[in-house]
Every structure is written in C-alpha cells, then in structure tokens.
Amino acid sequence: MDILFSLLPICLAVFLGMLAGKFLPSAISLKISKMIGPFVWVLLFAIGYKFGLVIENLKNIAQILKLATIFSIGISLVVGICIYLIYERKTTQQRQHHETDLGITHVLKECAFAFLSIIIGCAVAQGLISLGWDTSLMPSTDVFLYILLFMIGVDIINAPINFKAISPRLIFMPIAIIISSAVGGVALAALLDMDLRYGLIFSAGFGWFSLSGVMVTSHLGEYYGAIALLTDLFRELFSIVILFFWGARYPDSSIATAGATAMDTTLPIIKKASGNQYIAQALYIGVVLSLVVPFWLGFLLSFF
Numbered sequence: 001m002d003i004l005f006s007l008l009p010i011c012l013a014v015f016l017g018m019l020a021g022k023f024l025p026s027a028i029s030l031k032i033s034k035m036i037g038p039f040v041w042v043l044l045f046a047i048g049y050k051f052g053l054v055i056e057n058l059k060n061i062a063q064i065l066k067l068a069t070i071f072s073i074g075i076s077l078v079v080g081i082c083i084y085l086i087y088e089r090k091t092t093q094q095r096q097h098h099e100t101d102l103g104i105t106h107v108l109k110e111c112a113f114a115f116l117s118i119i120i121g122c123a124v125a126q127g128l129i130s131l132g133w134d135t136s137l138m139p140s141t142d143v144f145l146y147i148l149l150f151m152i153g154v155d156i157i158n159a160p161i162n163f164k165a166i167s168p169r170l171i172f173m174p175i176a177i178i179i180s181s182a183v184g185g186v187a188l189a190a191l192l193d194m195d196l197r198y199g200l201i202f203s204a205g206f207g208w209f210s211l212s213g214v215m216v217t218s219h220l221g222e223y224y225g226a227i228a229l230l231t232d233l234f235r236e237l238f239s240i241v242i243l244f245f246w247g248a249r250y251p252d253s254s255i256a257t258a259g260a261t262a263m264d265t266t267l268p269i270i271k272k273a274s275g276n277q278y279i280a281q282a283l284y285i286g287v288v289l290s291l292v293v294p295f296w297l298g299f300l301l302s303f304f
Contacts, residue, residue, distance in 0.1 A: 009142075009146060010145075010146075010149060010263065010264055013145075013146040013147075013149035013150045013153065014149050014150070014152060014153040014156070015153065016150055016153060017149065017150040017151060017152060017153020017154045017155075017156070017157075018153040018154070018156055018157045019153075020150070020153070020154055021153060021154035021155070021156070021157030021158055022157055024154065026158070029154050029155075029157075029158055030158075032151050032154045032155070033151070033154065033155040033158065035151060036148065036151050036152060036155060036268050036271075036272075037268075037272065039144070039147065039148050039151060039268075040114075040148065040268050040269065041113055041114070041117040042117075042144055043141065043144045043145060043148055043265065044114055044117035044118050044121070045117045045118070045120060045121040045124075046121060046138070046139070046140075046141040046144045047118060047121065047141055047233075047236075047265075048117060048118035048119060048120065048121025048122040048123075048124075048125075049121035049122065049124055049125045049138055049141075050121075050125075050141055051118070051121070051122050051125075051233060052121060052122035052123065052124065052125025052126045052129075053125045053129070053135055054226075054229065055122070055126075059222070059223070060223060064223070064226045064227050064230060065230065067192070067202075067227050067231075068226075068227050068230035068231045068233075068234055069234060070188060070192070071185065071188055071199075071202045071203070071227070071231045072230075072231045072232075072233075072234030072235045072237075072238055073234070073238055074184055074187075074188045075181055075184040075185055075188070075202070075203050075231075075235065076235055076238045076239060076242065076257045077184070078180055078181070078183060078184030078187070079177055079180045079181050079184065079253075079256050079257055079259075080242065080250075080253045080254070080256060080257045081253070082176065082179075082180035082183075083173065083176060083177065083180070083252055083253040083256040084250060084252070084253040086176055087169070087170075087173065087176075087252045087253070088250055088252045088253055110244045111240070111241055111244050111245075114237075114240055114241075114244075115237075118237065125138075145264055145265060148268060149264065149267070151268075152267060152268055152271065152279075155271070156276070156279065170252075170281060170284070173252070173256065173285060174284075174285055174288040174289055174292070176256075177206070177256050177259065177285070177289065178206075178289075178292065178296065181203040181204070181206065181259075182200055182203050182204070184203060185199035185200050185201075185202050185203025185204075186199045186200060186203075187199070189202075197300070197303055197304065198224065200300050201216060201220075201224070201228060201297070201300055201301065202227060202228055202231045204293065204296050204297040204300055205228060205231065205232035205235075205259075205260075205293060205297065206232070206235070206259030206260040206261075206289045206290075206292075206293055207232050207235045207236040207239065207258065207259040207260050207261040207265075207266075208232055208259075208260040208261070208289075208290065208293050209228075209229045209230070209231075209232035209233040209236065210229075211293060211294065211297075212228045212229060212231075212232050212293070212297060213225050213226070213228055213229030213232070215228075215294070215297050215298065215301065216228035216229075216297075216301070217229075219301045219304060220301070220304060235257070235259065236258070236259075236261045236265060236266065238257070239254075239257040239258040239259070239261065239266055240266060240269055242254050242257050243255075243257075243258065243266065243269045243270060243273045243274070244269070244273055247269070247270065247273025247274045248273055248274060248275075251270075251273075251274040251275075251278050251281075252281075254270075254273070254274065255270055255274065255278060255281060255282050255285060256285065258270065258282070258285075258286070259285075259286075259289050260286055260289040260290045260293055261286065262282040262283070262285045262286035262289075263282065263283050263285075263286025263287050263290060264286065266282075267279070267282055267283070267286070270282045
C-alpha cells in the first residue's frame with residue numbers, strides 16, 4: 001500500500017501538468033516546455049546536494065565507492081546488452097532510418113552539464129557542512145521532481161503520448177530487466193569473491209536509491225546499505241550518460257538501464273534523447289519496476 005501512495009504524487013504532478021496544458025495559452029505552454037531541459041540540471045543539483053549530505057556520514061568510503069561503481073556500471077551494461085539482444089538487434093537498422101542522433105558535441109555538452117550540476121550540488125552540501133551551517137534549508141529532491149513532472153505533463157498535452165506504443169512484445173520487458181539485472185549482480189559478486197546473495201541485493205533496487213538504501217540498511221547495516229544506495233544512485237547517473245549517447249539509436253536498451261527511474265527522474269532525459277513516442281514505454285517500465293522493488297528486495301533480504 002505504501003508503494004501505491006508513493007506513486008500517487010508522481011501521477012498527480014503529471015496529471016495537473018496535463019490539465020494546465022489543456023487550458024494555458026499555447027505561448028505559455030511552449031515556454032514551460034522549453035524550461036524542462038534547464039530544470040533537469042536543477043534536479044540533478046538537488047540529487048548531488050543529497051549525495052553530499054549522505055557521503056559525510058559514511059565509513060570505509062573508498063571501498064563503498066569502489067563496489068558501488070563496479071556494481072552500477074556492470075549491472076547497467078548487462079541489462080543494456082541483454083535488452084538489445086532480445087528487443088533491438090533485429091529492429092535497429094530500420095529504426096536508424098527514422099531517427100536522428102543528438103550529435104557527439106551536443107551529447108558531450110549535455111553530459112558535462114549533468115555531472116557539473118551533481119558535482120556543484122555535492123560541493124555546496126559539503127561546504128555548508130564544513131561551515132557548520134544549516135543544511136535543511138534546501139528543498140527535498142521530490143519538490144524539484146514534482147515541478148519537473150508538472151512541466152512534462154504540460155508538454156505531453158501538446159504532443160500526446162501514444163500508449164499503443166506499449167506493444168505485446170514490450171509487456172514482458174520489465175521481467176527481462178529484472179532477470180538480466182540479477183544475472184549481472186550475481187556474476188559481479190562471483191568475480192569479486194563475494195557472497196552471491198549480496199550481488200542479488202545490489203541488483204534489486206533498479207535505481208531507486210532512497211528505498212534500497214533504507215531497506216538494506218535496516219536489514220544488513222550501514223555498510224551494505226551505503227553500497228546499495230550508491231549503486232542505485234550511480235545506476236541512475238550512468239543511465240543518463242547512456243541515454244544521451246545511445247537513447248536516440250537504441251531506445252529500448254537505453255530506457256531499460258534507467259530502471260525504476262524511467263517514470264520520474266530520467267523521464268525528461270528519455271523524452272529529450274528518445275522522443276515523445278517512448279514516454280509511454282518509459283512510464284510503463286518505471287511504474288512496473290517501482291511496484292516490484294519493495295517486494296523483490298524484501299524477498300531477497302529474507303535470505304539473510
């Protein structure tokens with residue numbers, strides 16, 4: 001029930017945006033749509049700020065960062081490759097004739113802005129902590145997220161999404177993502193000579209770092225909770241890079257790497273990189289994985 005309530009404000013923000021877009025003058029709607037890109041950087045700044053607050057309290061930070069980086073990149077690559085082999089290998093050539101890549105210069109600029117926003121947010125948080133100032137004045141990342149989703153709602157009403165794009169072949173994509181993510185986590189744990197159960201745990205958040213961090217910490221302690229949190233945070237950030245570089249040419253596999261964040265944090269980037277025609281698919285994958293995470297992760301934690 002809690003997971004359904006957590007989805008409610010996300011749906012409400014998009015719905016209110018669509019409602020506003022229905023009645024706002026087209027000139028204002030267009031201005032709001034143009035603000036989506038810059039506002040993504042604001043959201044990433046807020047994420048960096050939150051990370052800056054968390055990292056201050058972590059012990060064994062070098063080891064935690066190392067493991068989180070390995071698991072996040074490794075799992076994302078396994079998911080992306082598996083979805084490509086299952087869904088896109090036979091359709092890539094046809095799709096390339098209809099889609100245009102963003103261009104390497106534009107992609108590098110977008111990625112640079114994204115990581116610069118995160119780094120600045122982290123630096124600001126660390127600066128406030130070192131000065132002993134109040135760090136609670138910064139609004140929650142949820143506030144920026146809901147504003148951004150409202151803007152997307154306004155944009156959607158002017159370029160309606162096509163839910164028919166969720167074809168029968170895509171219905172089982174979340175299952176493929178779950179399985180490939182688990183395979184990647186187990187393989188990495190084996191290579192690192194770790195208990196395979198930890199590999200499954202670190203693969204089960206699908207980018208939802210705020211939930212996985214809390215659940216794993218409560219069951220396994222702060223060390224493993226921090227690895228789970230940062231693994232999912234880095235999966236989200238890595239998916240942003242993948243989307244900017246390959247979202248136009250390989251939308252299915254790129255969206256798959258976004259996992260649960262495809263319905264919220266990375267949705268504006270999916271829209272920008274892959275186009276409005278993939279918004280419905282992103283929402284579907286994000287919602288399904290978000291519903292699965294607490295149950296799947298809880299089930300895996302029960303083995304400890």
